[in-house]
Amino acid sequence: MTTTPPPARTTTLADPDTPFAVVDVHKSLRNIERLASRADRLGVTLRPHVKTAKSLDIAALMHGGASMPVTTSTLAEAEAFADGGYTDITYAVGIDPHKLPRVIALLRRGVTLRVLLDSREQAASVTAAAREAGLAIPAQIEIDCDGHRGGLVPDAPELTDIGRILHEAGCLDGVLTHAGESYFAHTPHDQRLAAENERDSAVAAARRLRAAGLPVGTVSVGSTPTAHAAEDLTGVTELRAGNYVFFDLVMAGLGVCRLEDLALSVVVTVIGHRPEYGWILTDGGWMAMSRDRGTAAQSRDQGYGLVLDLAGNPIPDLVMSAASQEHGTLTARDGATLPELPVGTRLRILPNHACATAAQHRGYYVIDSSQRPAGSTPAVIAKWQRISGW
Amino acid sequence: MTTTPPPARTTTLADPDTPFAVVDVHKSLRNIERLASRADRLGVTLRPHVKTAKSLDIAALMHGGASMPVTTSTLAEAEAFADGGYTDITYAVGIDPHKLPRVIALLRRGVTLRVLLDSREQAASVTAAAREAGLAIPAQIEIDCDGHRGGLVPDAPELTDIGRILHEAGCLDGVLTHAGESYFAHTPHDQRLAAENERDSAVAAARRLRAAGLPVGTVSVGSTPTAHAAEDLTGVTELRAGNYVFFDLVMAGLGVCRLEDLALSVVVTVIGHRPEYGWILTDGGWMAMSRDRGTAAQSRDQGYGLVLDLAGNPIPDLVMSAASQEHGTLTARDGATLPELPVGTRLRILPNHACATAAQHRGYYVIDSSQRPAGSTPAVIAKWQRISGW
Structure with a gap:
């Protein structure tokens, strides 16, 4: 399923400089299979919208690959998929x-x-x-x-x-x-x-x-x-449908998926602390997450995103509550205690809106959460490019 | 001042497929000179922040060029500017x-x-x-x-x-x-x-x-x-300072610049109408403008942006009030009459936040508003690339 091997020295999510986007191919495949079997049951052709991932490699995970009909949001996507044999x-x-x-x-x-x-x-x-x-x-x-x-x-x-x-x-x-x-x-x-x-x-x-x-x-x-x-x-x-290949906090807020189905996250690093304000600062701002605040309209506002540790385990009640261009601010929700996360700690942020967050990146580092011991740093199994522009 | 000539067939803003970002080099130069002379008067060195334009070509407009000290928001910018001789x-x-x-x-x-x-x-x-x-x-x-x-x-x-x-x-x-x-x-x-x-x-x-x-x-x-x-x-x-090379609606809302100083805009095309809702639909959504809604916190909320005609003249009371990924919705403000803008009409949108909007594009089509008869379609004099990633 990989087309571009990762750089030789990039072996885990601890290696590339942050911020960067990660796709968990195990979760993405599960999401893809879920909707594919629904479409089969409903007796209709599934024509995935490729505007979310904008990736020939993600599309190749879908049953059918290039023989599959697709939907695009730009002619640049259509041309890239045509080049890929669609x-x-x-x-x-x-x-x-x-x-x-x-x-x-x-x-x-x-x-x-x-x-x-x-x-x-x-x-x-x-x-x-x-x-x-x-x-x-x-x-x-x-x-x-x-x-x-x-x-x-x-x-x-x-x-x-x-x-x-x-x-x-x-x-x-x-x-x-x-x-x-x-x-x-x-x-x-x-x-x-x-x-x-x-x-x-x-x-x-x-x-x-x-x-x-x-x-x-x-x-x-x-x-x-x-x-x-x-x-x-x-x-x-x-x-x-398009978003379902990754899902996101907006979809989880609607109950369309569970938090553990979210296949896209952004790896960031702690770069500072403001204990007097209850802030942990990271190097992932809106340039890495997008300005999308889709959950602001939902009953549970998730700020700019929810926080996982690097292995993918949720850090309860920690939210990315503010962003500037290259800075994110993490805060504890509802009076929870702020965890101790020293400078240099890597975290993963689950986005509000996968289509918007993915668009901030040129590609994805790919992991497979079904293939590693719990708690270990996920191995990078591939690096996939995104289509951009119009 | 140009490093990359435009494609031979691209002669005016009527030519490239929309949406695309435009920089008016005349306005940008005026903004650059304004702050440079302030810094001279104040007796301090100006170290421009290049995170807004992320362009060696824009930086070359500044007095000093590669001999100038600069500020960057990423190491990718620093490396690109080092490659450019900074x-x-x-x-x-x-x-x-x-x-x-x-x-x-x-x-x-x-x-x-x-x-x-x-x-x-x-x-x-x-x-x-x-x-x-x-x-x-x-x-x-x-x-x-x-x-x-x-x-x-x-x-x-x-x-x-x-x-x-x-x-x-x-x-x-x-x-x-x-x-x-x-x-x-x-x-x-x-x-x-x-x-x-x-x-x-x-x-x-x-x-x-x-x-x-x-x-x-x-x-x-x-x-x-x-x-x-x-x-x-x-x-x-x-x-x-960084934003001043382009300025934007947030800065105009603060009174730091005038609307006519905004050097960055996005060219979009009318693709539909919903007269029953008072909507004009364009092919420029949040992918082209970003999700930044910076003026929402100001006394005059400018939606996703204000609308100009292709020549750069404001269309009074027309606002980009909503966005999806590749669709923008224009509406008339305060009961104003919606102008007649047939399918195919090109418009320019002034953004809330130049740093965020510019980041949605791989480069800029460059015009010079001092070099053309009023009302004519601006000629494209260059195409400049942006630095991206981290």
Whole structure:
């Protein structure tokens, strides 16, 4: 599963200079298998969103590897996955017409690159570019299921017009929706309702298009919370989710995963103490963690992250409560005693939002927590690169 | 001033695929000259903090170029600046003993690499490493002037002990403080007080060390707000500031600069509309802007940023009010009318926090707003790379 061996002198998490990002491949694989078996049970294709890890090596852990369909958030990801042999890619951000030359270049390489849109203007641009290039650009119509972001509501008058514009150029691929508001669905019941609503919205839009005589191939739904809550995806053809390869404190706060499922952490070093304020200072600030404070909106605010020892054991009630560019501040929660952690002590911080924290790093040091004696410093088994830019 | 010419086909801000970061070299130069002349008037050396731009090309705009002393936030920056010919570098994050081999390697290359510390443990590590390597590691004692982060208060009992430990190994370079709380000083008066307190704290610590018979060379102070507010730096030898090369909405909110001084922006494209919610959607989300919401703590919350047209003219009352990974949401403020901005329209977003936004990008497209007819699309005159990682 490794493509780049770690540098010869890097043998454990005690070796690289901090801060750096770590992926526990044992936990990641467990998360991957959990959702893959759900998708199998639900009878839908899983199309992972690779925007979280942005790594061909992480994607290779998923069943199927390059034969697997994927979702991307940038054309840079799509191009990197095409270079890695992937041939079925959905670029799931509403298409900017200026980017169509890169879409066409991918299609000409034999990649089924699917684009997303929700307006007549975009449909006109896509079909004009397709006709000029003499090929079909598979396009999905974005459906808004919960007022989170873009998309047409399922009963929007222009839905069938847009479908027709696309179909006449051979470009109508289907519909896609994303239950973005499910990140604020705080109970299993609410998450199930969000999943049902997501499915119903996509299926209703597909039904309207079909009733207008338009062929709908793809009916795509997904978000990490709804993908784990859905019980019946009748009418849906594929499920998308991204965050689940790592999970994070936001997902744990929603109950979608347990804290012990979090596969991404950041290794930092204690560089100082301010006992008069109850602070332990580290060399991991927002540059290493991101500025994401996703749990601030949850019932338990986890600051910039929870603290583990280097072996991966939680240090109870220790929270990264503040950050500047290259400094983190750890404090004890709820009057707990601050542990003694001398200068030079390495710790691991579990992030609020894996997508944002991972993006602060150029790659991952990889460990396998199933392969070592409890309490020992984890061995680095590989170093994996991330895709960056747009 | 350019080191990397732009790609041949990239001629204006209308050309590269969005989102991307833009630096207006005219504004940046004006900001640089403003602080340089302040430092001259105050009779102190300016040691710019290069953590904001992380660019040898931006540093080359500063008077002195590679002969200039600089401050860095990571050893990766220090190494890149050493490669660029810089020989006087302060690494201004409390030293992690594990990183000393890289410090020593820089010293052996002939770079005066100054480290920072605030504990006996760190002083012992630094002096042991210096003795073993057979060289001096210039070390500054971090002084806390305002309870912001690390450092010793000027009257801390251990200050002179640490000074003595360093001096006996030939490693005592001086003292350094940073008025981090000045980012919350909302009036010119409060900023002047913060600057006076910053100076007084550093000078008091230096005086105590000297009274104990210890030589203090460097007395270093600085933050962007205090550097622009200080009126008398008697006793100080050098001034540090970083953000001022770009400035940002947080600094404009504090009155340290004007909106028209902001040299960094991010170009995005309109990809959709939700008139029923009053939203314009763009392809610039938090991946392009960062999750920094620094103005949320100010009297005027600027969301994720203010909106300009592509030529750089403000679009009144249009704010980037929400972000997901690759989507931005623009809304009109205070009941203003949402402008008509069709799909494909390019805009520029002024960020809350230049250090955080710049870090989301691998480089900058460079324009010069002094060199074009008003209203025209700015020409790209260069593309500059950023230093990343640790």
